[in-house]
Amino acid sequence: xxxxxxxxxxxxxxLYCAPGGFYIDPVRPVDRAVITHGHADHARxxxxxxxATAETLDIxxxxxxxxxxxxxxxxxxxxTVTRGPVEVTLxxxxxxxxxxxxxxxxxxxxMVVSGDYKRRRDPTCPPFEPVPCDVFISEATFGLPVFRHxxxxxxxxxxxxxxxxxxxxxxxxxxxxxGKAQRIIxxxxxxxxxxxxxxxxxxxxxxxxxxxxxxxxxPLEPATTAGRKADFAxxxxxxxxxxxxxxxxxxxxxxxSAFASGWMQIRARARQRGVELPLVISDHADWDELTAxxxxxxxxxxxxxxxxxxxxxxxxxxxxxxxxxxxxxGYEDEGDD
Amino acid sequence: xxxxAELLDRLSLTASRNAKLTLVRDYLRSAPxxxxxxxxxxxxxxxxxxxxxxAFIRKAVEARMDPxxxxxxxxxxxxxxxxxxxxxxxRPGANREPDLSQVIEGLxxxxxxxxxxxxxxxxxxxxxPRERWALLxxxxxxLRVGLSARLAKQAAADIGPVPVSxxxxxxxxxxxxxxxxxxxxEGRSEKPTSENPAxxxxxxxxxxxxxxxxxxxxxxxxxxxxWKWDGIRIQAAHEGGVRRLYTRTGDDISRTFPxxxxxxxxxxxxxxxxxxxxDGRVAPFADLQQRLNxxxxxxxxxxxxxxxxxxxxxLQEGAEDTRTLPFAERRKRLEAFVARHSGPRIDLSPMxxxxxxxxxxxxxxxxxxxxxxxxxxxxxxxxxxxYEAGRPKGPWFKWKRDPHLIDAVLMYAQRGHGKRSSYYSxxxxxxxxxxxxxxxxxxxxxxxxxxxxxxxxxxxxxFVRDNTIERFGPVRSVRAEAHAGLVFEVAFEGLQRSxxxxxxxxxxxxxxxxxxxxxxxxxxxxLEALERILARIETA
Numbered sequence: 001x002x003x004x005x006x007x008x009x010x011x012x013x014x015l016y017c018a019p020g021g022f023y024i025d026p027v028r029p030v031d032r033a034v035i036t037h038g039h040a041d042h043a044r045x046x047x048x049x050x051x052a053t054a055e056t057l058d059i060x061x062x063x064x065x066x067x068x069x070x071x072x073x074x075x076x077x078x079x080t081v082t083r084g085p086v087e088v089t090l091x092x093x094x095x096x097x098x099x100x101x102x103x104x105x106x107x108x109x110x111m112v113v114s115g116d117y118k119r120r121r122d123p124t125c126p127p128f129e130p131v132p133c134d135v136f137i138s139e140a141t142f143g144l145p146v147f148r149h150x151x152x153x154x155x156x157x158x159x160x161x162x163x164x165x166x167x168x169x170x171x172x173x174x175x176x177x178x179g180k181a182q183r184i185i186x187x188x189x190x191x192x193x194x195x196x197x198x199x200x201x202x203x204x205x206x207x208x209x210x211x212x213x214x215x216x217x218x219p220l221e222p223a224t225t226a227g228r229k230a231d232f233a234x235x236x237x238x239x240x241x242x243x244x245x246x247x248x249x250x251x252x253x254x255x256x257s258a259f260a261s262g263w264m265q266i267r268a269r270a271r272q273r274g275v276e277l278p279l280v281i282s283d284h285a286d287w288d289e290l291t292a293x294x295x296x297x298x299x300x301x302x303x304x305x306x307x308x309x310x311x312x313x314x315x316x317x318x319x320x321x322x323x324x325x326x327x328x329x330g331y332e333d334e335g336d337d
Numbered sequence: 338x339x340x341x342a343e344l345l346d347r348l349s350l351t352a353s354r355n356a357k358l359t360l361v362r363d364y365l366r367s368a369p370x371x372x373x374x375x376x377x378x379x380x381x382x383x384x385x386x387x388x389x390x391x392a393f394i395r396k397a398v399e400a401r402m403d404p405x406x407x408x409x410x411x412x413x414x415x416x417x418x419x420x421x422x423x424x425x426x427x428r429p430g431a432n433r434e435p436d437l438s439q440v441i442e443g444l445x446x447x448x449x450x451x452x453x454x455x456x457x458x459x460x461x462x463x464x465x466p467r468e469r470w471a472l473l474x475x476x477x478x479x480l481r482v483g484l485s486a487r488l489a490k491q492a493a494a495d496i497g498p499v500p501v502s503x504x505x506x507x508x509x510x511x512x513x514x515x516x517x518x519x520x521x522x523e524g525r526s527e528k529p530t531s532e533n534p535a536x537x538x539x540x541x542x543x544x545x546x547x548x549x550x551x552x553x554x555x556x557x558x559x560x561x562x563x564w565k566w567d568g569i570r571i572q573a574a575h576e577g578g579v580r581r582l583y584t585r586t587g588d589d590i591s592r593t594f595p596x597x598x599x600x601x602x603x604x605x606x607x608x609x610x611x612x613x614x615x616d617g618r619v620a621p622f623a624d625l626q627q628r629l630n631x632x633x634x635x636x637x638x639x640x641x642x643x644x645x646x647x648x649x650x651x652l653q654e655g656a657e658d659t660r661t662l663p664f665a666e667r668r669k670r671l672e673a674f675v676a677r678h679s680g681p682r683i684d685l686s687p688m689x690x691x692x693x694x695x696x697x698x699x700x701x702x703x704x705x706x707x708x709x710x711x712x713x714x715x716x717x718x719x720x721x722x723x724y725e726a727g728r729p730k731g732p733w734f735k736w737k738r739d740p741h742l743i744d745a746v747l748m749y750a751q752r753g754h755g756k757r758s759s760y761y762s763x764x765x766x767x768x769x770x771x772x773x774x775x776x777x778x779x780x781x782x783x784x785x786x787x788x789x790x791x792x793x794x795x796x797x798x799x800f801v802r803d804n805t806i807e808r809f810g811p812v813r814s815v816r817a818e819a820h821a822g823l824v825f826e827v828a829f830e831g832l833q834r835s836x837x838x839x840x841x842x843x844x845x846x847x848x849x850x851x852x853x854x855x856x857x858x859x860x861x862x863x864l865e866a867l868e869r870i871l872a873r874i875e876t877a
Contacts (some may be wrong), residue, residue, distance in 0.1 A: 067455055136586040142777060144406075144409060144413055145402065145406050145407070145412055145423070145424040146410045146413060146414055146420060146421075146424055148424075148466060150465060150466075158343070162347075165359060165360070165363055166356065166359065184811050204597075244758070244759075245752060245758060245759055246759060247759055249758075249759050250759055254353075254756055256356075257758055265423065265466070266413075266414060266419075267349065267350075267416070267419055268414075268415060268416075271350065272810055272811060273811075274753075274754050274758035274811070275350065276347075276350050276351055276352075276356075277347070277350070278350065308413075310409070311406055311409050311410075314405060314406060314840060315406065316405070318403060319786075
């Protein structure tokens with residue numbers, strides 16, 4: 001009888017698959033890596049070989065340059081690739097463009113590494129696909145019952161109401177450069193906002209990549225100082241979270257600082273950052289999605305990679321699913337820069 | 338409930354006064370009656386409930402979910418109402434979401450036990466955490482979203498628009514949900530009548546005098562002078578058997594000062610200063626502070642801290658509204674009135690006769706022994722001035738005493754809010770103290786976030802960023818050594834002992850008076866300098 005830890009086990013570098021000889025989302029350079037998605041804490045440069053979706057490889061090349069890895073192999077969603085005796089399949093995770101779960105099979109044992117994931121619709125990437133498995137290895141960034149992300153359409157409607165209410169001010173929306181920024185822009189377009197959206201320079205390359213990959217972001221303008229302050233009255237500006245408290249933001253007239261993040265559910269977090277309009281929009285599963293996914297998959301075991309492991313583990317145990325916290329280090333909280 | 342919840346949510350995170358006004362005004366314009374009236378009453382503090390205690394809320398949520406998961410959640414969030422609003426499990430098939438007015442009416446008509454059942458049912462029915470949070474704020478008493486009652490009234494007045502003083506004067510004869518008020522503000526009906534006894538009269542305030550400009554234009558013969566006492570400006574009314582005590586913004590504080598109201602003679606409305614007076618002498622402001630903001634009035638405290646009114650003006654005498662009379666005439670009547678009723682609870686703020694501005698300046702700089710030593714400065718009132726609501730330019734001036742000054746060293750800087758969120762604009766400063774070995778170190782003595790220009794703010798912000806030692810969230814510690822650092826000349830109005838501060842002292846109204854780019858921090862003041870100022874104040 002083979003044990004799950006014979007197939008995948010936590011090492012300081014990340015989750016290691018001994019029979020296949022590869023790591024999943026290693027936090028240090030390794031010979032062979034499977035990368036679930038392009039966020040910097042999961043996708044690092046300097047590996048010998050990388051297997052990931054074509055979109056994720058594209059994102060890594062954009063961030064680190066063409067030579068970010070010795071060799072790259074693109075795996076299409078649903079396509080099975082072998083690594084020695086182990087089969088690896090990348091399946092949509094619904095987190096950001098190109099994000100995948102890694103389904104790992106060996107000797108009749110199926111383990112699914114969720115990577116970061118969410119269950120709700122995202123106009124910039126295909127939805128999460130549940131895969132029946134013996135062990136589900138889940139993230140738990142928002143693994144506490146306080147995290148219940150509202151409908152993202154309602155959050156964007158709140159932003160647009162505020163723009164209408166304060167036409168003389170600009171609204172700066174802090175958003176992660178990969179995924180969140182483009183999703184906010186798409187949601188604004190879906191809500192009927194067809195005016196140009198101003199973007200911080202740090203977002204331009206990833207926006208262009210999304211557009212090349214077929215995500216229509218509509219008219220975007222650089223948020224440069226060329227114009228007068230008043231030109232930004234009534235404007236929506238998207239910027240990386242760190243830019244909002246930076247001197248960069250002084251070019252805007254009396255800006256309303258908004259921040260799109262799951263952490264904005266907690267008032268004290270918004271207050272600490274001086275956020276006036278918190279938008280609870282996250283690319284991670286909230287508590288209800290995490291627990292519903294476990295209930296739906298009913299895996300033989302639940303392993304939890306990072307986040308608030310203890311609460312999700314307790315919930316799983318209370319619902320008859322044996323759970324284990326791996327406490328992997330090196331994965332950052334969303335937007336917690 | 339959704340619009341009200343969104344309003345509270347935004348108010349709680351909005352710093353700018355104008356933005357708050359916009360949020361409240363827009364809500365009052367768009368929300369239907371009677372929801373908006375109830376909301377206004379909740380915002381002004383005229384409607385509060387304490388239908389739910391924390392223990393009940395906790396029990397209710399723990400009956401619905403694993404108590405351990407709740408404990409972790411509560412630990413993480415740190416605020417009970419917020420934690421409960423977030424974790425409250427959805428209940429499929431719950432009732433329709435209640436309107437704000439259904440909640441208010443439901444609470445008003447319920448016994449305590451019934452109210453608890455209703456609160457649970459509403460929490461089940463409300464879909465968004467934000468709405469559950471608003472409900473919990475409402476039922477646990479006090480919204481605490483950083484909005485003064487006056488600002489809420491200003492937002493209502495802006496609907497008209499009408500001057501806020503008109504709304505304030507009406508306020509105490511209006512009843513929530515104020516449908517008559519909104520009908521009038523929207524031009525749909527006549528102004529509601531304000532002829533009810535002991536109502537609040539909007540207060541007349543003074544401009545700060547600009548010594549360099551104003552005195553040259555003013556004739557001393559036109560003005561009366563009196564001390565500006567260091568208490569709380571109040572209005573005391575006793576009409577038709579009704580007694581009321583109001584703050585200058587119209588907050589009714591009658592319940593806190595029953596001793597004073599009992600002593601108030603009938604058929605009069607007086608403007609004055611609320612003070613603690615013992616044996617005819619004004620006690621320090623800190624003594625008055627002990628009596629303010631108390632829900633339960635303590636008989637012992639009333640005996641040890643007797644409240645009194647030092648009268649400035651007379652607004653109503655019997656049936657006559659005296660506010661349109663000239664100050665000289667009002668003053669004569671006030672003097673006669675106080676003479677008839679003088680006692681330990683009410684006395685007269687004496688006039689300070691003077692011939693020239695120079696003579697008055699001397700009096701201000703060097704007040705005679707006794708109470709005037711503790712006065713904040715002088716008030717100048719035109720003899721012919723009517724009592725007008727608001728802060729008209731010209732008839733009344735305040736001429737504050739020169740503040741105390743010390744040189745202190747910038748120690749910590751915190752990012753501001755709203756417009757200032759990209760600037761380090763809140764400064765903690767300290768002075769030098771010595772440890773038993775004689776080693777000098779800086780000890781924080783206060784915090785200030787105004788007194789500088791926008792340009793100076795930019796310069797200080799740059800200094801903070803260039804001289805940061807450590808960061809703690811929004812706060813940075815700044816280089817502060819004998820030969821490197823930034824010195825502020827800090828102005829403040831008063832000083833008192835405090836256990837809340839490490840230095841044991843607390844300043845009143847500290848602000849940055851000047852930035853001493855030229856001064857080495859080693860030459861800033863020592864704690865002893867503050868101790869000396871305090872000793873002077875305490876012996877005065």
